[in-house]
Amino acid sequence: MRVGLLTGGGDCPGLNAVIHAVVKKGIIHHGDEFIGFLEGWRGVLDNNSIPLTLETVDGILIKGGTILRTSRTNVRKIEGGIQKCVEVLKANKLDALIAIGGDDTQSVTNALIEAGVPGVGVPKTIDNDLNGTDVCFGFDTAVSIATEAIDRLHTTAEAHNRVIVCEVMGRDAGWIALTAGVAGNAHVVLVPEKPIDLDHVCNLLKYNHDHGKKYGIVVVAEGAKLPSGAQTTVGTKVDSFGHARLSGIAQALAEAIEEKTGYETRSVNLGHTQRGGTPSAYDRMLATRYGLAAIDMVHKGEFGRLVVLRGTEIKSIPLAEAISKNRTVDDHFLEILTGLEPKV
Numbered sequence: 001m002r003v004g005l006l007t008g009g010g011d012c013p014g015l016n017a018v019i020h021a022v023v024k025k026g027i028i029h030h031g032d033e034f035i036g037f038l039e040g041w042r043g044v045l046d047n048n049s050i051p052l053t054l055e056t057v058d059g060i061l062i063k064g065g066t067i068l069r070t071s072r073t074n075v076r077k078i079e080g081g082i083q084k085c086v087e088v089l090k091a092n093k094l095d096a097l098i099a100i101g102g103d104d105t106q107s108v109t110n111a112l113i114e115a116g117v118p119g120v121g122v123p124k125t126i127d128n129d130l131n132g133t134d135v136c137f138g139f140d141t142a143v144s145i146a147t148e149a150i151d152r153l154h155t156t157a158e159a160h161n162r163v164i165v166c167e168v169m170g171r172d173a174g175w176i177a178l179t180a181g182v183a184g185n186a187h188v189v190l191v192p193e194k195p196i197d198l199d200h201v202c203n204l205l206k207y208n209h210d211h212g213k214k215y216g217i218v219v220v221a222e223g224a225k226l227p228s229g230a231q232t233t234v235g236t237k238v239d240s241f242g243h244a245r246l247s248g249i250a251q252a253l254a255e256a257i258e259e260k261t262g263y264e265t266r267s268v269n270l271g272h273t274q275r276g277g278t279p280s281a282y283d284r285m286l287a288t289r290y291g292l293a294a295i296d297m298v299h300k301g302e303f304g305r306l307v308v309l310r311g312t313e314i315k316s317i318p319l320a321e322a323i324s325k326n327r328t329v330d331d332h333f334l335e336i337l338t339g340l341e342p343k344v
């Protein structure tokens with residue numbers, strides 16, 4: 001078969017491992033040919049692709065980023081965009097398309113499937129918020145990076161008797177904040193699923209202070225809502241999927257905490273460091289399993305579906321189900337936080 005591949009949306013560690021697995025298994029076991037569209041859906045619209053061979057993918061498994069590069073291109077917002085993609089895929093004589101991306105990218109895959117394109121999706125995002133899969137690759141690496149950073153903040157915060165507020169990614173879901181916050185023994189963890197209660201945050205910090213801990217670590221997801229209900233953003237521009245550029249909640253909170261408690265408070269935003277660098281062993285393995293399953297699905301004709309992890313097993317679900325909502329942190333997981341909190 002002739003198969004097209006692309007990576008869309010924000011990059012994350014493990015994208016290359018998927019490409020590596022798809023191309024290797026496809027060529028060695030199925031006799032396939034591959035092309036990779038460059039810069040996500042933009043590459044399909046512009047018919048900009050490269051051949052993917054065993055040589056092209058040699059050694060990429062261990063590398064972060066994506067050899068195909070990526071972009072946030074919303075084909076559905078472009079007049080005639082879906083039709084243009086259908087024509088380009090036909091002109092390239094493709095039997096199938098594998099799209100590696102999060103909910104935005106997969107919303108385009110789904111629209112193309114409705115237009116008759118044989119497509120398969122692979123879930124990626126450090127936010128871990130794609131519905132229907134237990135884990136997206138990229139999440140484990142991001143959590144490790146954030147946890148290491150939080151570990152480091154403990155020692156400097158303690159040395160100065162300071163509170164440090166650490167902002168991590170997580171637009172709609174607080175999985176990174178929750179996991180890295182608990183793993184990094186943060187004193188307060190704040191997620192988008194639960195509006196911030198500033199009094200409660202300060203009471204927790206004061207309790208620790210009164211019980212001998214003269215410093216505090218607060219971990220907050222970028223999408224967490226201020227007491228006013230607002231999110232902090234940079235500028236007013238939104239991307240082609242309508243997302244604002246979230247950033248600044250840590251600084252806003254740091255100012256509010258310092259004012260309310262009198263404790264010297266600093267903020268740090270880990271930003272894109274969480275998306276960069278090499279994937280963890282877990283992400284390399286998960287991405288490889290997703291890639292192998294995706295090319296097998298193509299050969300079984302299982303189109304319109306997303307590869308997912310359920311427990312320890314690789315399965316698939318309809319793409320429409322995957323993009324129907326975000327997978328957010330539920331009460332069961334939020335109880336981990338309350339279970340560790342002192343009663344204030």
Ligand code: F6P
Nearest residue numbers: 010125126127169170171222246
């Ligand atoms: O979608 C994943 C994500 O990392 C979000 O957590 C974050 O809000 C966004 O991407 C940042 O995207 P960009 O690369 O466009 O700044």
